[in-house]
Amino acid sequence: MTACRICGGDLVEFYDFGRQPLSDAFHKPGQFQDEFFFRLAVGLCTDCTMVQLMEEVPRDKMFHEDYPYYSSGSAVMRKHFELTARRFIETELTGPAPFAVEIGSNDGIMLKTIADAGIKHLGVEPSGGVAELSRSKGVRVLNEFFQESTAVEIAATDGQADVIFSANTICHIPYLDSIFKGVDALLKPNGVFVFEDPYLGEIVRRTSFDQIYDEHYYFFTARSVQSMARRYGFELVDVERLPVHGGETRYTIARQGARQPSPAVAEMIAEENARGLATLPTLEGFGENVTKIKDDLVALLTKLKAEGKTVAAYGATAKSATVANLCGLSADLVSYVCDTTPQKQNRVSPGTHIPVRPAEAFHEDTPDYALLFAWNHAEEIMAKEKQFRDGGGKWILYVPEVHVV
Structure with missing residues (x-):
């Protein structure tokens, strides 16, 4: 039995995809003798209901200087992130000296719109190649992994953020305790932590099993995110379904008591319970x-x-x-x-x-x-x-x- 990375509860395996490689490791022909493999299996925490991988792949093997994914490669995603940025500009970034931080900013596809609006921003991106591309677009980037120590340094240098955003990244990070401690250090009292990732409900409904690979460590539901947020002193205050990447959900997290939760949260959790989504059968x-x-x-x-x-x-x-x-x-x-x-x-x-x-x-x-x-x-x-x-x-x-x- 393996322990849940979030709450320490029992993690029960429900499917084994077998021996799998790093999903973004494209080797030159004939130069794959030392190719890295691991066992890709997925399990359910019987306590907090978080679905997660049974084995962790070291982060530096996945996200490095030559990481080959570029968010700007799709016209659909370019439009999606432009609209996301404009929404933040119109809602959360309206006060004096607003500041936005993005965890896993990739090639700057979202932050460029915020930068062009003259708003203070910072992307935190561990993969050197895409980080450098961001800089060439006029986006300010810190080429590091986001964690508690990183957040403390940013807060000391730039002050606290109104918005901390992340897309298709939070589900990649096993050490979410450090992420939430970092958010606690960096987020303003009434700020929001917003992240969007593949939704377990859509993965199960569509049998889109290929969403399960080395980089995706967690598979979120509203129920599991609500439990996780409370564990770290925060509250899930809104959820929004997104059509991108085969069906995602955007989660909005705030400090406990800072904002009134939207009815959408209770509605999605009720739907998940009715489906028996986070159950072994x-x-x-x-x-x-x-x-x-x-x-x-x-x-x-x-x-x-x-x-x-x-x-x-x-x-x-x-x-x-x-x-x-x-x-x-x-x-x-x-x-x-x-x-x-x-x-x-x-x-x-x-x-x-x-x-x-x-x-x-x-x-x-x-x-x-x-x-x-x-x-x-x-x-x-x-x-x-x-x-x-x-x-x-x-x-x-x-x-x-x-x-x-």
């Missing part, structure tokens, strides 16, 4: 659905190969590592993965070592079928690649089930 049923998708996808790809059809994958996403390695995919079934990220091109996919080629390959060496790893951007991608569909090409998706469109 529900999560074990999710695991059974994962196994069915795995079996169906392998069967389809094997059948297409037997028929002489060609299959390539679209989007060398972090989450595709879970799918490819769980299913044991190889270049024998999926000839290549195309991706627009230069840092991933002319390398091989983590664990399965499928060649990653530039996006142009999709038109120069057009497959009969395209396995859409970046399914959360399906609408945007399919509109962009209309020529593929018009030419008889077909898309393979596996969320919420294996199907061809």
Whole structure:
């Protein structure tokens, strides 16, 4: 039995994805002899209901100088973060000398709008490459991991913040005790800590199991976040569903008693309880659905190969590592993965070592079928690649089930 990282309660494993690599470790061909692997398994805390990984991958192995994910790569996400920034400008950053801090600011996609408005800001980003790109956009960045000591230093230098924001980052961080102590040191008395991450309710509903990989340590619900916030002296005061990344929730945290909780909090928790979301029977049923998708996808790809059809994958996403390695995919079934990220091109996919080629390959060496790893951007991608569909090409998706469109 493993102890919960939040409350110390019993953590009960409900699904094992097996031996998995670092999801964003794209090696050069023939240079993966020392590739890092770990056991990817997920469990439920029977006390605070937090769902989390059973094993922790060292943070410096995942987030480093050459970290290859750029938030600005999607037009949908660029718009999403621009609207997020404008909302903060209109609501929380209206007082004298407002100050906004972002944990895991990536390439500055959100903070740039705040910087352009002339508002004091700071991004805290441990990955050197994306941090440097932020600076080139005029965004102020501290190239470090956010933790209690970092927050204390920022507060001493810049004062306390009106808003501490984080997107697709808090779920990455096992040591949330240090994060909340840092927020306590850095946040103004009436400030807000706002973070958005993949929502367990959507992961279970859609069986979007590829949201589970090394970087995602926690899988939040309103109930588990409420419990976590109270444990650290804070309160969950609002929740908001978001359509991005296959279904996320934005959580707004304030100091206890500082703000009146929105009715949306109680409504979401009631819905989660009615679904039995954070219960072993529900999560074990999710695991059974994962196994069915795995079996169906392998069967389809094997059948297409037997028929002489060609299959390539679209989007060398972090989450595709879970799918490819769980299913044991190889270049024998999926000839290549195309991706627009230069840092991933002319390398091989983590664990399965499928060649990653530039996006142009999709038109120069057009497959009969395209396995859409970046399914959360399906609408945007399919509109962009209309020529593929018009030419008889077909898309393979596996969320919420294996199907061809």
